[in-house]
Amino acid sequence: MSPANTVSQPFVVLIVDDQPIIIEGVRRLLAKITDARIESCAHATEALARAIALRPAVILQDLYMPDGDGLELVERYRWASELAETSVVVLSAEEDAGTKADAFARGANDYMVKLPPAQEFVARVLHHADAARALRERNQAFRSLERAERDLARQNALLDAANVRLAASNRELVVDADTQRERLDRIAQLSSELARVQDLDILLAHILRESAALVHADAGAVFLVEGDTLRAADTVGAPAVGARELPLDATTVAGQAVISADITRLGAEACALTGRSAPPIGIETLLGRRAESALVVPIVRAGDRALGCIALIDGTSGDGAHGTGFDESDEHLAAHLASLASVAIERAQLVRSMILRMIAMAELRDPTETAGHVGRVADVSIMLYDRWCAAHGVSAESSTRARDTLRIGALLHDVGKVGISDAILKKPGKLDEAEFAEMKKHTVVGAELFAGIRTDFDEAAAEVALCHHERWDGKGYPRGLAADAIPLFARIVAVADVFDALSAKRVYKDAWPREKIAAVFVEEAGTHFDPEFAALLVANQLEAEALRARRPD
Numbered sequence: 001m002s003p004a005n006t007v008s009q010p011f012v013v014l015i016v017d018d019q020p021i022i023i024e025g026v027r028r029l030l031a032k033i034t035d036a037r038i039e040s041c042a043h044a045t046e047a048l049a050r051a052i053a054l055r056p057a058v059i060l061q062d063l064y065m066p067d068g069d070g071l072e073l074v075e076r077y078r079w080a081s082e083l084a085e086t087s088v089v090v091l092s093a094e095e096d097a098g099t100k101a102d103a104f105a106r107g108a109n110d111y112m113v114k115l116p117p118a119q120e121f122v123a124r125v126l127h128h129a130d131a132a133r134a135l136r137e138r139n140q141a142f143r144s145l146e147r148a149e150r151d152l153a154r155q156n157a158l159l160d161a162a163n164v165r166l167a168a169s170n171r172e173l174v175v176d177a178d179t180q181r182e183r184l185d186r187i188a189q190l191s192s193e194l195a196r197v198q199d200l201d202i203l204l205a206h207i208l209r210e211s212a213a214l215v216h217a218d219a220g221a222v223f224l225v226e227g228d229t230l231r232a233a234d235t236v237g238a239p240a241v242g243a244r245e246l247p248l249d250a251t252t253v254a255g256q257a258v259i260s261a262d263i264t265r266l267g268a269e270a271c272a273l274t275g276r277s278a279p280p281i282g283i284e285t286l287l288g289r290r291a292e293s294a295l296v297v298p299i300v301r302a303g304d305r306a307l308g309c310i311a312l313i314d315g316t317s318g319d320g321a322h323g324t325g326f327d328e329s330d331e332h333l334a335a336h337l338a339s340l341a342s343v344a345i346e347r348a349q350l351v352r353s354m355i356l357r358m359i360a361m362a363e364l365r366d367p368t369e370t371a372g373h374v375g376r377v378a379d380v381s382i383m384l385y386d387r388w389c390a391a392h393g394v395s396a397e398s399s400t401r402a403r404d405t406l407r408i409g410a411l412l413h414d415v416g417k418v419g420i421s422d423a424i425l426k427k428p429g430k431l432d433e434a435e436f437a438e439m440k441k442h443t444v445v446g447a448e449l450f451a452g453i454r455t456d457f458d459e460a461a462a463e464v465a466l467c468h469h470e471r472w473d474g475k476g477y478p479r480g481l482a483a484d485a486i487p488l489f490a491r492i493v494a495v496a497d498v499f500d501a502l503s504a505k506r507v508y509k510d511a512w513p514r515e516k517i518a519a520v521f522v523e524e525a526g527t528h529f530d531p532e533f534a535a536l537l538v539a540n541q542l543e544a545e546a547l548r549a550r551r552p553d
Contacts, residue, residue, distance in 0.1 A: 011057035015040040044068025057132040063092035078107030087128035155347040199407040200348040204233040215330040218314035242285035252282030257296040258306040266294040293325035297334040372553040378410035379547040380496035409464035416446025463487040491530040
C-alpha cells in the first residue's frame with residue numbers, strides 16, 4: 001500500500017543526476033504521487049540556477065557528477081536564500097559514514113543509498129516535501145506578523161498625530177461652564193484609554209458608552225461599514241431587539257451621515273417626521289423604540305471615507321423642547337470623540353485582521369478551528385469574566401483593559417495547531433497515544449508564536465495558548481498546573497472552549513442538549529474546571545447560548 005500524501009498542494013521535486021537510468025527510475029517511483037511535478041538536471045554547473053528558478057520542495061542530489069561535486073552543490077544550495085525552505089536529500093551509491101557526516105555538515109536534510117525500496121523512497125520524499133511546506137507556512141506566518149507589527153507602528157504614529165491635533169484643538173476651545181470643562185477633560189483622558197484597547201469589539205463598546213455619557217444620550221448604537229451595509233456592533237441604553245444591519249444608502253439618516261461624512265442633529269419636530277415623510281434614523285427597529293431627539297456622528301478616517309457612525313437618541317441636557325435634546329456643544333464634543341475614535345478603530349481593525357489571518361491559517365489545518373468557534377469562545381469568556389468581576393467587586397473601569405487582553409487571548413487560544421501535522425489534525429478516528437502526545441504540543445507551539453513579539457496582548461495570548469488544557473486537579477497538560485497556579489484567563493477559556501465544543505454540531509456528533517452540558521460542568525467542577533467559573537457558566541447558560549447564536553459557523 002502506498003503511503004498517504006499529506007502535502008496539500010502541488011510541489012516540485014528536482015533530480016540532479018547525470019545518469020538517465022536513475023532519473024527515469026525516480027520518475028517512475030514518484031509517478032504515484034499526483035501532487036508531485038518531477039524535474040531533472042544532468043549537469044552540476046546548471047543545478048544551482050535551475051533550483052533557484054524552480055524553488056522545489058525537495059532536491060535529490062547525486063554525490064558524484066562528471067562536471068561537479070555533489071557535496072559542494074549541497075553547500076551552495078544552503079547559501080541561496082531562495083532555497084531556504086527546500087529539503088536537500090543526497091543520493092549516493094556508497095554508504096560511507098564519513099561521507100554521510102560531511103553531507104549533513106554541509107546542510108543536507110537526508111542521505112539515501114540509491115535507490116531504496118520503493119515504499120520507503122516515496123515515504124521519505126513525501127516527508128521532506130511536508131517538512132518544506134510546513135517551514136514555508138511558518139515563515140509566511142512570521143512574515144505576516146512582522147508586516148502587521150509595522151502597520152501597527154504606523155497606525156500608532158497616526159494616533160499620536162491625532163492626539164497632538166486634539167490637544168491643539170482643545171486649547172483653542174473657550175469653555176465657560178464647569179460642565180463643559182469636565183467633558184473636555186474626559187475627552188482628553190479618553191485619548192490614552194482608547195490607545196490601550198486592542199480588541200475591536202471592546203473598543204467600539206467603550207466608544208459608544210463614552211459618547212452617550214458625554215452628550216447625555218439615553219440610548220444609541222455604533223455602526224461599522226461592512227461592504228454595502230452598516231452593521232450595529234453594539235448598543236447602549238437598550239438591548240438590540242431588531243435587525244442589526246442597515247443598507248449603506250440614503251434610506252436612513254445613519255446611512256446618509258456615513259455617505260456624506262456630515263453630522264446630523266434632529267430635534268423633536270424632525271424626529272416626529274422620521275419614518276413617515278422623512279427617512280427613519282435607522283436605530284428605531286434595532287432598539288424597539290422611536291426617538292424624541294437624535295444625533296448621528298460619522299466616524300471618518302484620515303482620508304475622507306467614513307468607517308461607520310455613532311447614532312444617539314433622546315438627549316437629556318440640550319436645547320430642545322422642554323430642555324431636552326442635543327445642542328451644538330454636543331455636536332462638537334461628539335465630533336471630537338469620533339475623530340479620536342477613527343484612528344483607534346483603524347488600529348483595532350488591523351489587529352483584528354492579523355488575528356483573523358492567524359485563525360484562517362489554523363482553520364486550513366483543522367476544519368473545526370473556525371472563526372465562528374473562536375469568536376464564540378471569546379464572547380463567552382468575556383461574559384464569564386464580567387460575572388466574575390461583578391462577584392469580586394472589580395469595577396468596569398479597571399476591568400476594561402483586562403477584557404481587551406482576555407478577548408484577544410481567547411481568539412488565539414488554538415493557533416498553535418498550525419504546527420501540528422495534517423495527518424493528526426484531520427484523522428477521522430481517535431488519536432493513538434503517540435498522536436495525542438504530538439497533538440498536545442499545539443499548546444507550546446501557540447505560546448512560542450508570541451515569544452519574540454512585544455505587543456500589549458502577547459503575555460495573555462501566550463498564557464492562554466499554553467495553559468487552556470490544564471485542569472484544576474493538576475492532570476492537564478502541558479505543565480500539569482493545578483488550581484490557582486493556572487493563569488486566570490486560561491481557566492476562563494478552558495470553560496468557554498469546552499462549552500462551545502459540546503454545544504456544536506459536528507460530522508461525528510450532534511450538539512449536546514442544555515441539561516447534559518450543564519451536568520458536565522456540575523460534575524467536573526473542581527476536577528477538570530475551576531469550580532467558580534463552572535458554576536458561573538451553568539448559572540448563565542442561557543446567555544452563553546444567546547452569544548453562540550450570534551456567531552454561527
